[in-house]
Each structure stands twice: as structure tokens, then as C-alpha cells.
């Protein structure tokens with residue numbers, strides 16, 4: 001049957017043709033972003049005071065001049081998609097590329113680019129359709145494991161480059177988000193706590209920010225031994241090597257930032273069950289604090305947010321986790337024995353959720 005027989009207007013057919021190609025070529029945005037980050041283009045523009053010509057970029061990044069026409073094409077893709085701005089052949093940083101430059105951890109998300117667009121993740125997603133078809137087990141192997149023969153946390157343990165990329169990306173994300181979270185919601189969420197344990201807290205980016213803003217809160221970080229062994233221990237927080245499925249040290253509050261989305265609902269219930277054992281009753285100030293996207297939150301204010309939320313959820317398929325809607329969180333909280341929760345207004349992509357025993 002031809003398209004015309006399906007009664008598509010010419011205009012619909014041509015629009016469909018555009019939309020299909022928009023999807024087909026969509027991954028070139030990620031590849032172009034990775035390439036620009038590798039070549040150091042955002043940093044080169046930044047060092048020129050935030051504006052640079054293509055010749056400046058060629059000179060500063062030591063790209064062979066013969067590649068200049070191709071560099072123009074790369075820059076055109078990244079300008080059309082909002083990573084750079086261009087005016088009369090001068091490229092400028094946008095708020096997005098501003099997050100890829102600088103020494104301060106909160107301003108440099110380059111490790112995240114290297115992690116999300118890593119060969120390991122690209123290989124993982126090329127197994128997506130065989131993974132969907134694989135129905136041999138009741139609890140099927142996670143996509144990452146099917147592609148690499150080991151779970152992601154095992155690969156992090158064995159592969160120093162991946163481990164560092166994850167830990168550096170987490171520190172960047174934590175420095176950035178916690179600065180805003182503490183400024184906007186710090187008093188409501190953290191004031192009055194005597195102790196807090198950041199579970200799956202990586203190299204302690206979030207816990208250190210909380211400890212600096214609220215020196216009276218005794219902050220600890222629990223993570224796996226291979227992560228804690230490389231953590232920068234400056235005495236601000238206490239690092240504990242352990243397993244959140246087995247034991248969580250007691251504290252007034254447990255922080256789970258970007259942790260539950262790595263796990264399926266059953267594992268989330270187990271993790272929250274351990275959290276519940278670690279905190280006092282609600283009347284004594286006990287709570288779990290989640291910093292996580294909630295699908296659907298804040299989307300009225302930003303049309304790209306919903307798409308970003310669901311793409312982030314797709315990314316989580318790789319490791320057997322998920323981004324969730326409010327009703328899915330609610331079920332997990334209830335199944336883990338919690339009585340109530342409160343979602344705070346969104347921090348861009350993130351929400352803060354307080355969960356009460």
C-alpha cells in the first residue's frame with residue numbers, strides 16, 4: 001500500500017519524511033557534542049573571552065587547517081542544536097556549552113559527556129532489540145550485562161577509566177545541583193538535621209556541599225569499596241565503604257541522589273527498606289531525601305524537559321533502572337513501609353522528594 005492510499009496529504013507525507021530523518025540523524029548530535037568536547041572547543045572559546053572565529057578555534061585546538069571546512073559543519077550542527085551560538089562567523093558559548101568549561105567542578109560536565117556517549121554505552125544500546133526479544137528468564141539480564149557480560153558496577157570496578165568518568169561526572173553534577181538546591185531549598189530540607197548519610201554518594205560531592213553549608217550536620221558517604229578507596233578525603237565528611245543492600249549507618253536523614261533510578265522497583269524497595277532501618281521516626285526528624293527526576297514534573301514550563309526526562313529514562317534501561325512518574329515512586333515508598341512523601345518544586349531536570357517513615 002502506498003502512502004497516498006493511506007490518505008496522507010502531501011504535506012503530511014513531507015512532514016513525516018522530515019520527522020523520520022530528524023530521528024535518524026539525532027545521534028549525530030551526541031557524536032558532535034562528544035567530538036567538540038574531545039577537541040576542547042568549548043574551552044578554546046572560553047579562553048578567547050567567550051567568542052571565537054573558526055580560525056581561532058582551528059589555531060587553539062591544533063586541528064589541521066585542511067579540516068576547517070569540516071569543522072564548520074560540526075560547528076553548524078552544534079549551533080543549530082543550541083550548544084553554541086553563532087553571529088557573523090563568531091561562535092559563542094551558550095548556557096549549555098558554558099557547562100563544559102572551567103576548572104570548577106560545578107562548571108564542567110565534560111566527564112558526563114564521556115560517560116553517556118562512551119563506546120561502552122553505545123555498544124550497550126546496539127543490543128536493544130535482541131534484549132527486548134530475550135524472554136528466556138523471568139528476570140531477564142539487564143541490557144548492559146547482555147552487551148558486556150557483566151553488570152555495570154562490576155565494569156566500574158574493573159575499568160579505571162569508566163570508574164573515573166562516573167565519579168567525575170557525579171562530582172560535577174553534585175557540585176552544580178547542590179549549589180542550587182542548597183540556595184533554593186537548603187533551609188527547608190536540611191536545617192535542623194544532626195546527621196546525614198549520603199548513600200551511593202560517590203566521591204562525596206553532595207555531602208561535602210551540605211557539610212559546608214550546614215557545619216552542624218555530621219555528614220557521611222556510603223559507597224562501594226572501589227569508589228571509596230579513591231575518594232578525596234579532606235576530613236569534611238566521613239567516607240564509609242559498604243553495601244547499601246546490606247546495611248546503612250544510622251543518621252537523621254538518608255540522602256539518595258541519583259541512586260534509585262539505577263535500580264528496578266524491587267531493588268528500590270530493598271534499598272529504601274535499609275534506609276528506613278537507619279533513620280528515626282518521623283516525629284524525631286527521620287526522613288529520606290531523594291534528588292531525582294520525576295517524569296512529568298515541571299514540563300509545563302519547559303517543552304524540552306519532558307523529552308529530556310524520557311530520554312534519561314531510556315538511558316536507564318541500559319543498567320536495569322528507570323526514571324519514574326510520581327505514581328511509581330508512591331508505590332515504591334508504600335511497599336518499603338513509608339507513610340508519606342512530599343515532592344518539592346522542580347530544580348530544572350531534578351526534583352527533591354522527602355519521604356517520611
Ligand SMILES: C[S@@+](CC[C@H](N)C(=O)[O-])C[C@H]1O[C@@H](n2cnc3c(N)ncnc32)[C@H](O)[C@@H]1O
Nearest residue numbers: 170174200201202223224227242243244257258
Ligand atoms: C549514579 S551514581 C550516583 C552518585 C551520587 N549519588 C551522585 O548523585 O552524584 C550511583 C552510585 O551508587 C553506588 N552504588 C552502586 N551500588 C551500590 C551499593 N550496593 N552500595 C552502595 N553504593 C552503591 C555507585 O558506586 C555510584 O557511586
